[in-house]
Amino acid sequence: MNILHDERLDGELxxxxxxxxxxxLANAAPDLTLLHREEDLRPFECxxxxxxxxxxxxxxxxxxxxxxxxxxxxCHELRVPVVTRGxxxxxxxxxxxxxxxxxxxxxxxxxxxxxxxxxxxxRVQPGVRNLAxxxxxxxxxxxxxxxxxxxxxxxxxxxxxxNAGGVHCLKYGLTVHNVMSLNVMTIEGERMTIGSxxxxxxxxxxxxxxxxxxxxxxxxxxVTVKLxxxxxxxxxxxxxxxxxxxxxxxxxxxxxxxxxxxxxxxMDNLAIRAAEDFIQAGxxxxxxxxxxxxxxxxxxxxxxxxxxVRRVLETSGAxxxxxxxxxxxxxRFWAGRKNAFPAVGRMSPDYYCMDGTIPRRELPRVxxxxxxxSEQYGLRVANVFHAGDGNMHPLILFDANREGELAVAxxxxxxxxxxxxxxGGSITGEHGVGREKINQMCAQFGSLEITAFHAVKHAFDxxxxxxxxxxxxxxxxCAEFGAMHVHNNELPHPELPxx
Amino acid sequence: xxxxxxxxxxxxxxxSLGERLKQAHREGGAVRIEGGGTxxxxxxxxxxxVLSTRRHRGITSYDPVELIVSVRAGTxxxxxxxxLAQHGQMLPFEPPRFGxxxxxxxxxxxxxxxxxxxxxxAVRDFVLGMRVLDHQGREQRFGGEVMKNVxxxxxxxxxxxxxxxxxxxxxxxxxxxPVPSSSRSLRLEIDRERAMQQLASWGRQPLPxxxxxxxxxxxxxxxxxxxxSVAATADMIGGDDLDAGYWQQLRDxxxxxxxxxxxxxxxxxxxxxxxxxLALPANTPALALAELEGAESIDDWAGxxxxxxxxxxATTLRDACALxxxxxxxxxxxxxxxxxxxxxxxxxxxxxxxxxxxxxGVFNPGRLYPxx
Ligand SMILES: Cc1cc2nc3c(=O)[nH]c(=O)nc-3n(C[C@H](O)[C@H](O)[C@@H](O)COP(=O)(O)OP(=O)(O)OC[C@H]3O[C@@H](n4cnc5c(N)ncnc54)[C@H](O)[C@@H]3O)c2cc1C
Ligand SMILES: Cc1cc2nc3c(=O)[nH]c(=O)nc-3n(C[C@H](O)[C@H](O)[C@H](O)COP(=O)(O)OP(=O)(O)OC[C@H]3O[C@@H](n4cnc5c(N)ncnc54)[C@H](O)[C@@H]3O)c2cc1C
Numbered sequence: 001m002n003i004l005h006d007e008r009l010d011g012e013l014x015x016x017x018x019x020x021x022x023x024x025l026a027n028a029a030p031d032l033t034l035l036h037r038e039e040d041l042r043p044f045e046c047x048x049x050x051x052x053x054x055x056x057x058x059x060x061x062x063x064x065x066x067x068x069x070x071x072x073x074x075c076h077e078l079r080v081p082v083v084t085r086g087x088x089x090x091x092x093x094x095x096x097x098x099x100x101x102x103x104x105x106x107x108x109x110x111x112x113x114x115x116x117x118x119x120x121x122x123r124v125q126p127g128v129r130n131l132a133x134x135x136x137x138x139x140x141x142x143x144x145x146x147x148x149x150x151x152x153x154x155x156x157x158x159x160x161x162x163n164a165g166g167v168h169c170l171k172y173g174l175t176v177h178n179v180m181s182l183n184v185m186t187i188e189g190e191r192m193t194i195g196s197x198x199x200x201x202x203x204x205x206x207x208x209x210x211x212x213x214x215x216x217x218x219x220x221x222x223v224t225v226k227l228x229x230x231x232x233x234x235x236x237x238x239x240x241x242x243x244x245x246x247x248x249x250x251x252x253x254x255x256x257x258x259x260x261x262x263x264x265x266x267m268d269n270l271a272i273r274a275a276e277d278f279i280q281a282g283x284x285x286x287x288x289x290x291x292x293x294x295x296x297x298x299x300x301x302x303x304x305x306x307x308x309v310r311r312v313l314e315t316s317g318a319x320x321x322x323x324x325x326x327x328x329x330x331x332r333f334w335a336g337r338k339n340a341f342p343a344v345g346r347m348s349p350d351y352y353c354m355d356g357t358i359p360r361r362e363l364p365r366v367x368x369x370x371x372x373x374s375e376q377y378g379l380r381v382a383n384v385f386h387a388g389d390g391n392m393h394p395l396i397l398f399d400a401n402r403e404g405e406l407a408v409a410x411x412x413x414x415x416x417x418x419x420x421x422x423x424g425g426s427i428t429g430e431h432g433v434g435r436e437k438i439n440q441m442c443a444q445f446g447s448l449e450i451t452a453f454h455a456v457k458h459a460f461d462x463x464x465x466x467x468x469x470x471x472x473x474x475x476x477x478c479a480e481f482g483a484m485h486v487h488n489n490e491l492p493h494p495e496l497p498x499x
Numbered sequence: 500x501x502x503x504x505x506x507x508x509x510x511x512x513x514x515s516l517g518e519r520l521k522q523a524h525r526e527g528g529a530v531r532i533e534g535g536g537t538x539x540x541x542x543x544x545x546x547x548x549v550l551s552t553r554r555h556r557g558i559t560s561y562d563p564v565e566l567i568v569s570v571r572a573g574t575x576x577x578x579x580x581x582x583l584a585q586h587g588q589m590l591p592f593e594p595p596r597f598g599x600x601x602x603x604x605x606x607x608x609x610x611x612x613x614x615x616x617x618x619x620x621a622v623r624d625f626v627l628g629m630r631v632l633d634h635q636g637r638e639q640r641f642g643g644e645v646m647k648n649v650x651x652x653x654x655x656x657x658x659x660x661x662x663x664x665x666x667x668x669x670x671x672x673x674x675x676x677p678v679p680s681s682s683r684s685l686r687l688e689i690d691r692e693r694a695m696q697q698l699a700s701w702g703r704q705p706l707p708x709x710x711x712x713x714x715x716x717x718x719x720x721x722x723x724x725x726x727x728s729v730a731a732t733a734d735m736i737g738g739d740d741l742d743a744g745y746w747q748q749l750r751d752x753x754x755x756x757x758x759x760x761x762x763x764x765x766x767x768x769x770x771x772x773x774x775x776x777l778a779l780p781a782n783t784p785a786l787a788l789a790e791l792e793g794a795e796s797i798d799d800w801a802g803x804x805x806x807x808x809x810x811x812x813a814t815t816l817r818d819a820c821a822l823x824x825x826x827x828x829x830x831x832x833x834x835x836x837x838x839x840x841x842x843x844x845x846x847x848x849x850x851x852x853x854x855x856x857x858x859x860g861v862f863n864p865g866r867l868y869p870x871x
C-alpha cells in the first residue's frame with residue numbers, strides 16, 4: 001500500500017513552478033527564511049513515520065506572525081497548499097510534505113511568553129516543546145499534565161493538532177482538557193483568538209474543534225495552557241501476571257474499585273524483555289505481562305488507594321506486586337515504560353507503531369486477537385500501552401529490507417485497527433489519522449459523517465489548501481478502499497462510482 | 500444482564516424525529532428543538548415548529564466499569580443521575596437541574612456546568628461521542644464510547660453549548676466518575692480580596708478543593724477526596740461547617756439571587772433585575788463599575804464565574820468583562836442579546852460553519868445570534 005498523495009483519489013493538486021512561488025513569497029515576506037535547494041529540503045521530507053518521504057517544494061521557517069500571515073495570504077492567493085510542521089515527531093504522517101506544497105515549519109516559535117502562577121496558566125508559542133513547559137513552571141510547584149512519550153521533543157502546536165495524550169491523561173485528560181485558548185491564523189491570513197483565559201467563551205466551541213484537527217483548519221500561533229499543582233506524592237505499583245488476559249481484567253477491576261490512577265500502563269512479555277535488556281528497570285522478564293499503576297495525590301489518600309489497588313491486584317491473580325520503595329525506583333519503573341519503543345526498536349530492524357483505542361472491557365479479547373493475527377502474519381507484536389484508557393500501541397516488528405515485509409506489517413496493522421473498530425473502538429487514540437490511517441477512516445465512519453467533516457473543512461478552508469489529503473478521506477477514496485471491509489455483502493458508499 | 504445495563508423507561512423515537520426533519524427540509528421550515536422546556540430562558544427566541552425530544556429517551560448502555568454511559572437525548576437528567584448514583588457514580592460537571600423535566604439533550608446543548616467545573620471540567624470535557632440528526636434528518640455518529648479518539652474532527656464537542664443550532668442531538672456518550680469517598684463544606688468569614696488571595700495560593704497546592712464561592716461576606720468551600728486528605732485540609736483551613744445543601748442550591752439556581760420561581764414557565768416580570776453571568780479569568784479583581792455598587796452577586800468557580808443582578812447597561816458590563824479577558828451572558832428570558840457579540844472574524848467563521856452544517860437554517864435559527 002502506498003500512502004503518498006494520490007491525486008486520483010485525494011484530489012487534484014495544481015502544479016506550481018517552484019521558482020515563481022519562491023519569488024512571490026520572497027517578495028511578500030522579504031525577511032522570511034525560505035529553503036529551496038534539495039539538500040536543504042531533505043531533512044524535512046518526513047515526520048516520525050519515516051517509511052514515507054516526499055520532498056516539499058519549499059520550506060518556510062518563519063519567526064514572526066507577520067511572516068506567517070504574508071506567507072499564508074500569498075499561498076492562498078496562488079492556491080499553493082501549505083503543510084504545517086511542528087517538531088515532526090508525528091507518527092501518522094500528519095506533517096508529510098507535498099511535492100506541490102510549502103512546508104511551514106513552526107519550530108522557531110519557541111518562546112514561553114508568560115507564566116501566571118496564581119492563575120495557573122502559561123502562554124506559549126506553538127514551537128515550545130511539551131516538556132519545556134513543565135520545566136519552566138516547576139519552580140512554582142506546577143506542571144502541564146498531558147505527557148506524550150515524545151514530550152522531550154514534540155511541540156505544543158503539534159500536541160494541539162493531534163490532541164496528544166500520555167500516561168497522565170487517564171486522570172488529567174488529553175490536550176483538549178488542558179488548553180484554555182489558542183491563537184490561530186486561517187489560510188486567508190486572518191487572526192483569531194479561540195477560547196480565553198476565562199473558563200468558556202461565547203459561540204461555538206471552536207477550541208474543541210481545533211483540537212486534533214491536524215493542521216487542516218488553521219495554523220496554531222499561540223497556546224494558553226492550564227497548569228496543575230504537582231501532586232504531593234506519587235507512588236507506583238508494579239504487578240506481574242502469568243497471563244496477559246488476567247492483566248487486562250485487572251485494569252477494569254482497579255477502575256471499578258473507584259480508583260482513577262495517575263497512570264495505568266501495561267506491557268507484555270516481549271516489551272518487558274526488550275525494556276529490561278535496554279534499561280535494567282528491574283522488570284520480571286518471565287512475566288507474561290506487567291501493569292504499572294501510579295497513584296498520585298495527597299499522602300493519606302495515596303496510601304489508602306495503594307491498599308485498595310493491592311487487594312484488587314491480588315484478587316485479579318497477580319503473581320507478584322511491588323511498590324517502588326523510593327523515587328529512584330519509581331523513576332526506574334517508569335524509565336522502562338517510557339523507553340519501551342526504542343527498546344523494542346533494538347530487537348528488530350524496524351517496527352511499526354499502531355494506535356487504536358477500545359473499551360477497557362475488551363482488552364483481554366483484543367489482546368488475544370492481536371496474538372492470533374501476529375501468528376497468522378508471522379510477525380512479532382509487542383504490546384505496551386495506556387491500559388487505563390484502553391489505548392493500545394501494538395508494535396509490529398519487521399525488517400524493511402526483506403522483500404514485502406513492510407507491506408505485510410502494514411496489512412497486519414490495518415487488521416489490528418479493524419479489530420479495534422469491531423470491538424467498539426477507534427482507529428486512533430492519540431497519534432492522529434494523518435496519511436497513515438486515511439483508509440481506516442472509511443471503516444470507522446460512513447459517508448454522512450465524512451461529508452460532515454468535509455463541510456467543516458470547507459467552512460475554514462474553502463479551497464482545501466491546508467494540509468490537503470490528510471485526516472479526512474475523500475468519498476472516492478472510501479469507495480475504493482472502503483470496499484475492503486464488506487459487511488453482509490453490502491458495499492459501503494454504493495452511491496459512488498468504483499475505480 | 501451483563502455489565503451493560505439498559506434502563507426500563509426507554510423509548511426510541513428516532514424515526515419520527517427524522518421524519519419531522521425531513522419534512523422541514525422539504526418544506527424549507529425551521530424547528531425549535533425542545534427538551535424539557537426548562538431552559539427556555541437561555542438563548543434568543545426561536546420562530547419554528549416545536550420539535551420535542553421527550554419521547555426519545557432511555558439509557559442505551561451503561562457500564563460502570565468503563566465509566567461510560569450512553570443515553571438518549573430526551574431522557575430526564577434526573578433519571579440518568581439516579582441510575583449513576585446506584586453505582587456510586589456521577590456527572591462530575593454538576594449540570595444545573597431546572598426541575599424534573601430537564602433533559603440530557605438540553606443539558607448538553609446548553610452546555611452549563613455547576614460548582615465543580617474549575618476543578619473537574621465542563622460538560623464538553625465529559626462528552627465522548629454523540630449521535631445527531633443532520634438538517635436532512637439523517638443520523639450521524641461522531642466520537643465514540645471510548646476514552647480517547649482523535650479520528651476526524653471533534654463534532655460532538657462542537658455541539659455542546661451550541662444550543663441546538665448545528666444539529667439535533669439524539670444520543671450522547673458521557674464519561675462519568677466515582678463519587679468522591681469523602682466530602683466536607685466550610686465557611687470562612689473573610690473579605691473578598693483575602694478570599695481571592697487564599698484561593699490563588701491554595702490553587703497552587705494539591706488540595707482536594709471542589710467548589711468555592713464568595714457570597715454573603717464569606718468564603719464557602721467544598722473539599723472532596725479521600726477521608727485523610729479532606730480531614731487534613733479542613734484542619735488546615737479552619738472555619739465553620741457549612742451545610743452541603745448550599746452546593747445543591749447553587750448548582751440548581753435555587754439560591755435567592757436566582758429567584759427560583761422565575762425560571763419556570765412564568766413570564767419574566769418587569770420589576771426584577773436582569774440576571775447576568777460573567778465568565779472571567781482567574782484572579783480578576785472585582786469589576787470597578789459604579790453601577791455595580793451594592794448589586795446582588797455571587798462569585799462562583801473561585802471567582803471565574805460571577806452571578807449578578809443588575810440593571811447595568813449591557814455594553815458597559817460587556818466592555819468591562821472584555822477588558823478583563825472574559826464575557827457576559829444575560830439569562831433573563833427574552834433578553835435581546837443574551838450572548839456577548841463575536842469579533843467580526845469569529846462571527847464570519849461561525850456563520851460559515853452554520854452555513855455548512857445547516858445550510859437551510861432548520862435548527863433553532865437565531866437562538867445564539869440573530870444571523871445564525
Ligand atoms: C409555555 C412556553 C412557551 C414558550 N414559548 C417560546 C417561544 O415562543 N419561543 C421560543 O424560542 N421558546 C419558547 N419556549 C421555550 C422553548 O420551549 C424552548 O426554547 C425550547 O426550544 C428549549 O427546550 P427546553 O427549554 O426544554 O430546553 P432544554 O431541554 O433545557 O434545552 C436547552 C437548549 O437545548 C436545545 N436542545 C434541547 N434538546 C436538544 C437536542 N436533543 N438536540 C439539540 N438541541 C437541543 C434547546 O433547543 C435549547 O436551545 C417556551 C417554553 C414554554 C414552557
Ligand atoms: C517515540 C514517540 C512516542 C510518542 N508518544 C506519543 C504519546 O504518548 N502520545 C501522543 O499523543 N503522541 C505520541 N507521539 C506522537 C507525536 O509525538 C505527537 O502526535 C505530537 O503531538 C506531534 O507533535 P509535533 O510537534 O512533533 O508535530 P508534527 O509531527 O510536526 O505535526 C503533527 C501534526 O500537527 C500539525 N501541526 C504541527 N504544528 C502545528 C501548528 N502550529 N498549527 C497547526 N498544525 C500544526 C501538522 O500539520 C501535523 O498534522 C509519539 C511520537 C514518537 C516519535
